Amino acid sequence: MNDWEAVIGLEIHVQLATATKMFCGCPVSFGEPPNTRVCPVCLGHPGTLPVTNERAVEYAARIALALDCSIAPRTIFHRKNYFYADLPKGYQISQFDLPLGLGGHLDVELDDGSTFHVGITRVHMEEDAGKLVHAGGATGRIHGADHSLVDFNRGGTPLVEIVSEPDLRTPEQARSFLTHLRSLLQHLDVSDVNMEEGSLRCDANVSVRRRGAPFGVRTELKNMNSFRYLQRGLEVEIERQIEALEAGETIVQETVHFDPVSGRISSLRSKEESHDYRYFPEPDLVPIELDEAYVQRVRSSLPEFPAARRERLQQHYGLSPYDAGVLSANRELGDYFERVAELVNDDKLSANWVTGNLSGYLNAAGLEVGESTVTPEALAGLLRFLADGTLSGKLAKDVFQMMTESGREAADIVAERGLGQISDVGELEAMIAGIVDANPGPAEDFRHGNDRVLGFFVGQVMKQTKGQANPQLVNDLLRRRILG
Amino acid sequence: MDPFTLTAHDCRELLSSGRVSATELANLYLDQIERVEGDVGAFLLVDREGALAQAAAVDAKAPADRLPWEGVPIGLKDLLCVEGMETTCGSRILKGYRPPYDATVVAKLRAAGLVFLGKLNMDEFAMGSSTENSGYHLTRNPWDLERVPGGSSGGSAACVAAAEAPWSLGSDTGGSIRQPASLCGVVGLKPTYGAVSRYGLVAFASSLDQIGPFARTVRDAAALLDLIAGGDPMDSTSLGLPGPITVPDRTDLGGLRFGIIREYLGEACEPGVRAVFDDAVAAIQSLGGVCEEVSLPSVEKGVAAYYIIAPAEASSNLARFDGVRYGHRAAGGVDLLDMYNRTRSEGFGDEVKRRIMIGTYVLSAGYYEAYYGQAQRTRTLIIEDFRRAFGAVDYLISPTSPTVAFGVGERTQDPLAMYLSDLCTIPVNLAGLPGISIPGGFAGGLPVGIQLVGPHFSEQGLLDASYALEQRLDVRSRPPIAEVTR
Numbered sequence: 001m002n003d004w005e006a007v008i009g010l011e012i013h014v015q016l017a018t019a020t021k022m023f024c025g026c027p028v029s030f031g032e033p034p035n036t037r038v039c040p041v042c043l044g045h046p047g048t049l050p051v052t053n054e055r056a057v058e059y060a061a062r063i064a065l066a067l068d069c070s071i072a073p074r075t076i077f078h079r080k081n082y083f084y085a086d087l088p089k090g091y092q093i094s095q096f097d098l099p100l101g102l103g104g105h106l107d108v109e110l111d112d113g114s115t116f117h118v119g120i121t122r123v124h125m126e127e128d129a130g131k132l133v134h135a136g137g138a139t140g141r142i143h144g145a146d147h148s149l150v151d152f153n154r155g156g157t158p159l160v161e162i163v164s165e166p167d168l169r170t171p172e173q174a175r176s177f178l179t180h181l182r183s184l185l186q187h188l189d190v191s192d193v194n195m196e197e198g199s200l201r202c203d204a205n206v207s208v209r210r211r212g213a214p215f216g217v218r219t220e221l222k223n224m225n226s227f228r229y230l231q232r233g234l235e236v237e238i239e240r241q242i243e244a245l246e247a248g249e250t251i252v253q254e255t256v257h258f259d260p261v262s263g264r265i266s267s268l269r270s271k272e273e274s275h276d277y278r279y280f281p282e283p284d285l286v287p288i289e290l291d292e293a294y295v296q297r298v299r300s301s302l303p304e305f306p307a308a309r310r311e312r313l314q315q316h317y318g319l320s321p322y323d324a325g326v327l328s329a330n331r332e333l334g335d336y337f338e339r340v341a342e343l344v345n346d347d348k349l350s351a352n353w354v355t356g357n358l359s360g361y362l363n364a365a366g367l368e369v370g371e372s373t374v375t376p377e378a379l380a381g382l383l384r385f386l387a388d389g390t391l392s393g394k395l396a397k398d399v400f401q402m403m404t405e406s407g408r409e410a411a412d413i414v415a416e417r418g419l420g421q422i423s424d425v426g427e428l429e430a431m432i433a434g435i436v437d438a439n440p441g442p443a444e445d446f447r448h449g450n451d452r453v454l455g456f457f458v459g460q461v462m463k464q465t466k467g468q469a470n471p472q473l474v475n476d477l478l479r480r481r482i483l484g
Numbered sequence: 485m486d487p488f489t490l491t492a493h494d495c496r497e498l499l500s501s502g503r504v505s506a507t508e509l510a511n512l513y514l515d516q517i518e519r520v521e522g523d524v525g526a527f528l529l530v531d532r533e534g535a536l537a538q539a540a541a542v543d544a545k546a547p548a549d550r551l552p553w554e555g556v557p558i559g560l561k562d563l564l565c566v567e568g569m570e571t572t573c574g575s576r577i578l579k580g581y582r583p584p585y586d587a588t589v590v591a592k593l594r595a596a597g598l599v600f601l602g603k604l605n606m607d608e609f610a611m612g613s614s615t616e617n618s619g620y621h622l623t624r625n626p627w628d629l630e631r632v633p634g635g636s637s638g639g640s641a642a643c644v645a646a647a648e649a650p651w652s653l654g655s656d657t658g659g660s661i662r663q664p665a666s667l668c669g670v671v672g673l674k675p676t677y678g679a680v681s682r683y684g685l686v687a688f689a690s691s692l693d694q695i696g697p698f699a700r701t702v703r704d705a706a707a708l709l710d711l712i713a714g715g716d717p718m719d720s721t722s723l724g725l726p727g728p729i730t731v732p733d734r735t736d737l738g739g740l741r742f743g744i745i746r747e748y749l750g751e752a753c754e755p756g757v758r759a760v761f762d763d764a765v766a767a768i769q770s771l772g773g774v775c776e777e778v779s780l781p782s783v784e785k786g787v788a789a790y791y792i793i794a795p796a797e798a799s800s801n802l803a804r805f806d807g808v809r810y811g812h813r814a815a816g817g818v819d820l821l822d823m824y825n826r827t828r829s830e831g832f833g834d835e836v837k838r839r840i841m842i843g844t845y846v847l848s849a850g851y852y853e854a855y856y857g858q859a860q861r862t863r864t865l866i867i868e869d870f871r872r873a874f875g876a877v878d879y880l881i882s883p884t885s886p887t888v889a890f891g892v893g894e895r896t897q898d899p900l901a902m903y904l905s906d907l908c909t910i911p912v913n914l915a916g917l918p919g920i921s922i923p924g925g926f927a928g929g930l931p932v933g934i935q936l937v938g939p940h941f942s943e944q945g946l947l948d949a950s951y952a953l954e955q956r957l958d959v960r961s962r963p964p965i966a967e968v969t970r
Binding site for chain 1: 571721804806
């Protein structure tokens, strides 16, 4: 088995989170009642025409540029012709030989710190089909159903298809590539990238060969809707192909389905049903010409990607690799930190609080960063009290707790509850003089070198100040008073 | 009032002067429809009730509050979507289909206050040159009821010729406005590709289709073009015209050069047609225009290229008629594929099936380059031929059709003979140019049209020149149907 090697390429469909559909003004939405987000255009009524959604083109360009593709100066849509009940026009408007983006790559970092390079063949735009609901059967699948219903709400949703080169060699790499791609898309803010909801879909082309031999015959694994199933499906299919070849059988080029429940592969389409899609240029649309200025504008609007940010956070703020990793994996959390750090003159303190207390609160409450009751500005206000000694670490945590519950500013809470540390030297000196004079025995012990009694005096001061005295200041004043 | 001499401008004048109410005018045409429709068969649907309701709404307004063309009736080719009004495209597969929206041109006419008389007969999905491919009934030429009106906009041409409407809208993919205008002795204009929105025009061949006017006079055609032209956010391929169209009043052709397309005067051109054309050339010269022969060698391959490109686009455009969402659905399908097969077998006529098959074939893997790719290259050559010609002349002239109206049934068994009807008009669509057919005279008592073609977006100049020629030729006659039915 050892000299077998798998060759894997992925085709990823990304549903774009635009406000409206690819070629009409219907809102893009999930979970609405069937056929309520439709119009004559996306229902394919006679006489209707598509009009390209500019925002979708921009999102697609963002994706292509983030994957380091070159943007075609002139790109056109083609019609992909086939009949199916979920395809209202009898063709899908897609791209063929002049896609938006060509020849990019994504470098994927593995857990061990090593990276591998995955080529991106192309990035193109197209429209989604509707959804079929098979009714009257037990399984919800087409076999056994007595009729089918079509919901066209999804029909016409903008999609971007990303095709990788066959550069992946193991199911782990495939999974890791998809994970990185998903994180990248998340940073681009162009899609919900939710595999369960179908806003991120993945097909895999896979073949096996003896190491160094030419590519073998590939099969296509369709519609893997989770990272785990992608990896598992590939493992099972690779094993199936190797066993078949070792038994002297041949692999048939076909589309196969992985059933995660049984863990088995089954053939989805019969062999010779290879479609001739009769692609030809879509005459209802004009070519899209993106000039250099447009490409530059989109390129400069791209956010910083995780790897670059991690590097920068370490360099610029002196953060540990761990903190930098946490803060760059989630774009919003990283943005939150940088805003706090800008307002508080203590980067390490800011990082500790954002990765520690803030993240803890968000996790416990099940909130996204953007939903936090405590804004970066509010947290900065709290941290400033901590940095200048107004609040002790313990008190700061209490105040933070109150801030998360009430959404109020730290300053208001501190003022209202009288929580500011007593740092008034005169006030404390008077108090300490009284306490030392009232306890001549322990004072004498301290003068003779028994440092531990200092704790007794500090305790007395804290008791009288209800814990609000600045501990460092109390220490200093006590020493000065007793040792004179 | 004699509908045979009434122009749309006359209608407008009668309405604005208050001499006629919109209801009276609508009734004039509805009565004429009743009188001649049994012979002509121009309409697939006469919306008497709707027309009278629209007219009554116009009459409820003071003349001063009305828009210029408010209350003038019009007929619409049955491939223009009118919200709630049956729109079949002349096909059985769309029997009973009522669009949920108005085509952009229909919305414009509605906003302008025109009164919709009904929907006009056509070759099924605009595929044909005689209207004999209608899935419903024949339309007959008002000049000779044994002859065809041309096509595919045969109903649109015949209804104006038979005075069932002062003007109408049609569509032209390879000559479907100009050829029937020629055969029926009326004016028909195909605008520059992109001058008029195609939104709501049921597509035949998207890269060739344009909506345009039929009228009794060049001035009426100009006015109707002005009402429908304009860029449309719903049609990415629309641009509109450089400016509004003004009513032509040019009386001479001094300083203009006209190119006579040599390739169109070969043996396919009937002598009677040639004679009328020669008279038109003489008329142009008498108005100060200069006529010279030009050669456009690639146009001879126009019909061949067209019958690859148009069916290719049609095979895809007509895929949506699948029985799933609207229109005809065959009973008894055992599964999806069977339902498709039955529905489309029952719903489409022979010519439509022929073109779907041709179009599917020429787009197939392995054949695409040899057919579709080659046809597109030919199209480019034709575009270059026209561009070169317009470097030397202002307008091109030719007979619109090589023959006068042919007999019913004469060419139905010979598709190639039928296709050659559009010899002179097809290259104009392939190049996206504006073309107009105006009545030039008669051959054997049947109308002969003269085609004028201009550069892209030259509609104003083309109409001005056509108007001058129209006035000089002064073709005045009325179709025999007027006498027969009196």
